[in-house]
Amino acid sequence: MNHDTSSEQYILVTGSGQVLAVSDTAQSLIPHISPLLPDLINGAGEDTVLLNGRTYQIHRHLLKSESGESYGLLISLQQTSAVQSSDPRLGAIALALSDKLEINHVLENVVRFAMDLLNADAGALPIYDPDTDRLLPGHLVNLPVDLIVPVIGQRRGLMWQIVHQGSSILIADYADHPAALPELVQVGVRSLLATPIIYGKTPLGILAMYRLRNEPFSESDRELLQAIARQTAIALQNARLYQRAIRNADERFALYQASIEIGATLDLEQLYQVIYRATTRLVSHQRFVIAIPTENRMVEYVHIVTPTGRQAPQQVPLHCGLAGYVLRFGVSLRLSGAQALPEPAVQLLPEIEGELADGSLLAAPLIVGDRIIGALLVWSNHHDAYTMADLNALELLAATVAVALHNAFRFAQIQSQAITDNLTGLANRRHFLQVLHQEMERNRRYHTPVSIAMIDVDHFKQINDTFGHIAGDYVLREIARRCRQQLRDVDVLARYGGEEFGLILPETTYEQALKATERLRTVLATTPIMIDGRQINPTISIGVASFHPTVYPDPSSLIADADRALYLAKQQGRNRVCGVQELTNDAQP
Structure with a gap:
């Protein structure tokens, strides 16, 4: 054409x-x-x-x-007009760069072309990163790879002078220059020619040429390098536009995939896993946290992943930790180094959130309507690891996560209400029967022991008649709380009805169940309950039975035998534990 x-x-x-x-x-x-x-x-x-x-x-x-x-x-x-130089080889540079949309390819081609045109012995193209305000090594030719490290902090030195002033420099005797780098002098640099790479008014980097022989660069070399830098600026901008387009496409796909996966479950544990995987696809990290506020002004870290793996959930006061800061103020954070901590000061939690001194953090609040329901945080071990684009991506994900978590919380609440006794907060009778059926089936399949106990509060009617029903309700709640403290997490304590409780003890033999329930009885009998300055000494009677598939065909038959043992405890004077083996040898497992 x-x-x-x-x-x-x-x-x-x-x-x-x-x-x-x-x-x-x-x-x-x-x-x-x-x-x-x-x-x-x-x-x-x-x-x-x-x-x-x-x-x-x-x-x-x-x-x-x-x-x-x-x-x-x-x-x-x-x-526009073609290359502004009489050197025909600049046209070859322009043609070669126009086909390169990967930044690394652009950097390598530019440095090598410039070295050939200027007869340089070494070259470098440090890149300016506006997000972190630092110079990155970019691409080096004939220089030690560890010679130039990212330049952060105060704008000093020749490279920063070029970026700040936007003008080229030519140093004929580099070793005698007051701002010369000893590392470059040591490798034998004798002459330096460098020019900024600028697109519009935005600095993109620096193109630097070095000669190790005693033959300094000339003013005509400066003009040629500036012409190369103009072409490089356009090529780098093209590559950045292309990379941004690819990143945006990848992010859109990752967010789309995350929205499908996140919306597909209402189970909280599964949802936490899906959120973790979605976040990992968007941003790299070594530490990950989902945190939610509790009603008692605490932060619950419900999902913690550290370099050593998944950690157990933890609770800390709301005023502690970076997660607490996000939950209190509803702000996103992009931090690098401890010196960048937000105000007011934050009491860090290194055992959960890690050390920030040499790392980076991204955090986004999870907001539904005007409520902050959680926070999403990731950490990197590297300084200045995250850009604003990374934060924007996390915030977009957080919007989807917030709605999904809100729905999952409501679903969990509805489920909990369906299986929870309103007065005591224990499982209700319906849930007790469901779990007992599951444990009996597990016994049939794996032959794992399971025992139950039926518990009744002695002389409860007298408590109601003497102190009133409100006091009676308090006594039931307190008995439930004290029993719960003595049990394992796997044990299921339920309010079976009135003042009667049911207890399921998985992986527990008959003899072990007798010991466990005797411990409950002793705690209740020796710890009085105070109501309006008056002391109540409630006791409990307990009947224990252990499941055996040849004896008990269904949950009701097992419960009936435990109830018979409970009735025996009442007959023998209350405040005692009786087992089915005290009734008849037919029920022995």
Whole structure:
């Protein structure tokens, strides 16, 4: 295709990037510009791009209907003048760079081309990162790979001077310069020529050439390097637009996939796992936390993943930890190093959240309506590991996570209400029977022991008659609390009805069940309950039975025998434990 430098090419696209029409003169540019379309569509003002070895100015024209509704965007590409140098090899550089959309390829090609053109012995192209305000090593040729480390903090030295002033430098006798780096002098650098790489008003990096022989660079070399830097700026911007487009596409897919997975479960434990996997696909991290606030002003770390693996949930006061800070103020955080901690001061929790001195943090609150229901936090072991793009991605994920967690919390609450006794907070009779049926089936399959106990409060009617029903309710709650403290997490204590409780003891033999229930009876009998300054000494009677499949065909038959043992305890004077073996040898397991 024959390009006229004054001609314009046109591409008509929708706001989503769908190409509607292309002028004949622009047909050959479509393969080169397609990867850049998302950023060109969303850009502002004018852009310059390098396509197929030629430089084009980009103009945008928003097309609207008579009603004012936008229906398309007309992108025009006007070719500018060719390379501003008499050296024909610059055209080869422009052509080679226009085909490179990977930043590493651009850096390597630029440094080697510049070294060839300027007869340099070594070269470097440090990259300026505006997100972290630092210079990164970029690409080095004929220099030790560990010579140039990221430059952070105060803007000192020749490289920062170039970035700050936006002008090139030429040092004929580098070793005698007061700002010379001893490491470069040590490897034999005699002359330095460096120029900034600037796109518009934005610094992108520095192109530096070194000679190790006693032959300094000239002013004509400076002009040539500046011409190379202009082409490099366009190529780097192209590569950044392309990388941003790829990242945006990857993020959109990851968020779409996460929304499907997150919305597919209401089980909290499964949901925590899905959130962890979705976060891992979006941002790299070595430490991960989901934290939620509790009603008693605590932070519950419900899902903790550290370099050593999944950790047990923990609770800490709300004023502690970075998660607590996010939950209190509802703000997102992007931190690097302990010196960047937010105000007011935060009491760190290194055992949960790790050390921040040499690492980085991203945090986003989980908000539904005007309520902060949780926080999502990730840590990296590396300094300045996260950009604003990473934080934006985490915030987008947090919006989906917040709704899913809110729904899961409500579902869990409804489920809990369906199986919980309102007065004592214990399992209700329905749940007790469900769990007992499951344990009996487990015994049939795996032959694991399971025992039950039926518990009744002695002379409870007298407590109600003497102290009133409100006091009676308090006594039931206190008995439930004290019994719960003496039991294992796997044991199921339920309010079976009135003042009667049922207890399921998985993995427990008959003899072990007698000992466990005797411990409950003793604790209740020796610890009085105080109500309005008056002492109540309630006691309990307990009947114990152990399941055997040949004796008990269903839960009701096992419960009936435990009830018979309970009745025997009542007959023998109350405040005692009796087992089914005291009734009849037929029930022995």
